[in-house]
Amino acid sequence: DIVMTQGALPNPVPSGESVSITCRSSKSLLYSDGKTYLNWYLQRPGQSPQLLIYWMSTRASGVSDRFSGSGSGTDFTLKISGVEAEDVGVYYCQQGLEFPLTFGSGTKLEIK
Amino acid sequence: EVQLVETGGGLVQPGNSLKLSCATSGFTFSTAWMNWIRQTPGKRLEWLAQIEDKSNNYFISYLESVKGRFTISRDDSKSSVYLQMNNLKEEDTAIYYCTGPGGAYWGQGTLVTVSS
Numbered sequence: 001d002i003v004m005t006q007g008a009l010p011n012p013v014p015s016g017e018s019v020s021i022t023c024r025s026s027k028s029l030l031y032s033d034g035k036t037y038l039n040w041y042l043q044r045p046g047q048s049p050q051l052l053i054y055w056m057s058t059r060a061s062g063v064s065d066r067f068s069g070s071g072s073g074t075d076f077t078l079k080i081s082g083v084e085a086e087d088v089g090v091y092y093c094q095q096g097l098e099f100p101l102t103f104g105s106g107t108k109l110e111i112k
Numbered sequence: 113e114v115q116l117v118e119t120g121g122g123l124v125q126p127g128n129s130l131k132l133s134c135a136t137s138g139f140t141f142s143t144a145w146m147n148w149i150r151q152t153p154g155k156r157l158e159w160l161a162q163i164e165d166k167s168n169n170y171f172i173s174y175l176e177s178v179k180g181r182f183t184i185s186r187d188d189s190k191s192s193v194y195l196q197m198n199n200l201k202e203e204d205t206a207i208y209y210c211t212g213p214g215g216a217y218w219g220q221g222t223l224v225t226v227s228s
Contacts (some may be wrong), residue, residue: 048218051215
């Protein structure tokens with residue numbers, strides 16, 4: 001199975017600061033179609049996860065352009081430009097390349 | 113508006129069965145590949161099963177550890193997807209979510225507690 005490993009944030013983060021959340025996969029998520037099958041989700045307190053980014057860098061419908069995804073085949077970054085109170089929660093990366101689909105353990109964001 | 117509503121969770125004893133349902137609306141269900149994902153008490157997310165659409169012969173994939181115990185199915189006429197869970201174990205305790213294509217849509221989840 002592909003193992004997804006996420007980094008931690010130096011919480012709490014001052015409001016307005018930019019942060020980067022890292023994720024690493026144990027296998028390249030770059031497929032032969034040129035797409036990298038890496039998703040990012042945000043789970044706000046008491047809510048279900050919500051898709052932020054798919055194919056490593058494509059924002060999902062309705063997602064603020066403060067969120068951006070980047071990376072290579074195995075190392076990925078979710079950048080939040082100017083964190084706001086509504087960004088609080090746990091961020092998960094997930095690989096969609098092969099079964100079983102697997103998730104990182106989550107990165108918690110707290111705001112000062 | 114897209115909606116996914118899971119039902120059927122509850123408290124069940126080890127070894128017993130439970131069937132979860134997920135009723136959807138607001139998107140073209142018949143062509144959507146649907147998944148069940150669970151979140152453990154420790155907040156870990158675990159993918160369980162996927163069912164593809166009719167054009168892909170309703171192809172099904174399972175997490176190895178639930179294969180033979182869990183069965184995913186769908187009814188396109190009702191825009192619903194199901195998860196039959198048999199021989200439940202305490203480690204199956206979790207919130208169970210159904211999700212729409214590519215993880216774009218999630219329900220609110222239904223809590224399954226397996227305990228004697």
